[in-house]
Amino acid sequence: MTSTTDKHPLDRPATITDVAENAGVSMKTVSRVLNRAPNVKPATRARVEAAMQTLGYRPNSPARMLASNQTYLIGLIYNASSSYITSIQNGVLSACRPEHYDLLIHPCSYDSPSLLDNIGDFIASKRVDGLVLVPPVSDVAGIRELLIEHGVVNVAISHEPEDETDWAVCTNDREICKNMVRHLSRLGHQRIAFVRSHPDHKAMADRYLGYLDGMAEVKLKVNDALVVQGENTFESGIDCGVQLLRQRPRPTAIFCANDHMATGVMKVAHERRLQIPGDVSIAGFDDIPVAKQVWPQLTTVRQPLEAMAKLAAEELIRLVRNEKPQELRVVVDAELIIRQSTGPALVDPD
Known part of the structure; x- marks a missing residue:
């Protein structure tokens, strides 16, 4: 039989006990690492994370929810006709996965009269810990008030913050x-x-x-x-x-x-x-x-959309953990891409 002390994957799903034994720490320490508690030494955190990877450990979501009063769900709200949403999703996922958060996507019609009710129902039924908002949804009148009313932290992409509770990742x-x-x-x-x-x-x-x-x-x-x-x-x-x-x-x-x-x-x-x-x-x-x-x-x-979305999700996870980001508005530089559709001006256009 394979032992957890052999440092090899198990022939069954790994438990938090297995991770603790593999890393040589207590189960409480593993729990603190899972919940990104600040009072864990970097070397200990690295040892626990290495054990989780070696054993193929996947956190028990219901148990984490009960222990922390969080759902570990991040919601992504965007206009259904947005053509660039794949890049946004990839960026958000790349931030969520290392932190053991799951992503719920919620396409909607930004110009629908029932948009705010729709988003309110989504927040209430899914109990997301926070939201990433994509324009033009983030620009809709009343969206800020709705989120404040529900007490849901959020970070918007390509949005100008209105006050000290409004967080955004933008380009120049x-x-x-x-x-x-x-x-x-x-x-x-x-x-x-x-x-x-x-x-x-x-x-x-x-x-x-x-x-x-x-x-x-x-x-x-x-x-x-x-x-x-x-x-x-x-x-x-x-x-x-x-x-x-x-x-x-x-x-x-x-x-x-x-x-x-x-x-x-x-x-x-x-x-x-x-x-x-x-x-x-x-x-x-x-x-x-x-x-x-x-x-x-x-x-x-x-626009570095994937990088922007990753930063937005990282900022959001910090807010969920009551870790205030350093800046309300993070700016990521865009880049000129010069191709064949521009060239020297015609002297006489007619």
């Missing part, structure tokens, strides 16, 4: 959009258009501010006719592309607040037999998979 949207305008200006573009995001998506408002900052920095006047309102969809990108490309003189570059709208603008340019980037340069934001699938490949901004 405003700065990176200024950099995109600077890039287009260096290519000789002066008539630079901008397609704005849906007004409900407050987290994306900084992208327009970054466009304005960039235009001011390169000393280009903002032409109101070259700023159009989109809705973050491919279809709205088509509508905005028609508005912009029928103008005389037309813009030599079009910067869109997301990639979906940028690909819509590209479709209009192709239909009008315009060369990209020879006749018009087009840039987006997000670096979703389609950015590399269209032709020419799309110049864009890459």
Whole structure:
């Protein structure tokens, strides 16, 4: 028979007793390690974690819940039509697994009249320890009050904190959009258009501010006719592309607040037999998979969504454990991705 002292996996599910014997500690110490209690020496913690890995130990969730009055469940609430949710899920999971938390995903419709009731029912029925919120859900009026009422800690992605109880992980949207305008200006573009995001998506408002900052920095006047309102969809990108490309003189570059709208603008340019980037340069934001699938490949901004989601979940777990994070707003730098859809400005666009 295999003994736990042999330091090898068992032929049955390992128990907390097995872990304690393998690590040479008490069961209480193993429990403190599982619950991330601060009063455990690093060397002891490492020995217990090594024993759990060796034995293939999996925590008993009901027992942990009874002992700690926690469910060890993290909820992820997002808009059902979000195209980037896989990256978010992967990031949250990568933070939850080492800490022995499980993830419950909850897609919903951010514009539904029953959204707040829906989220309230989810919190009450699942008894999650905390929530990670993804825009535009995090921007919905009343969401903050609802979470405070339920006493649920939360961290939002791409959200501006409103007070000392509001936690968020963001990118430097405003700065990176200024950099995109600077890039287009260096290519000789002066008539630079901008397609704005849906007004409900407050987290994306900084992208327009970054466009304005960039235009001011390169000393280009903002032409109101070259700023159009989109809705973050491919279809709205088509509508905005028609508005912009029928103008005389037309813009030599079009910067869109997301990639979906940028690909819509590209479709209009192709239909009008315009060369990209020879006749018009087009840039987006997000670096979703389609950015590399269209032709020419799309110049864009890459958000490190998976890294942001991992940080958000790590911050949330600290809050669940009453460990206050150091900052209300953690900023992760985005990156300009220069591809073939942007190039030197056409001297005479018409």
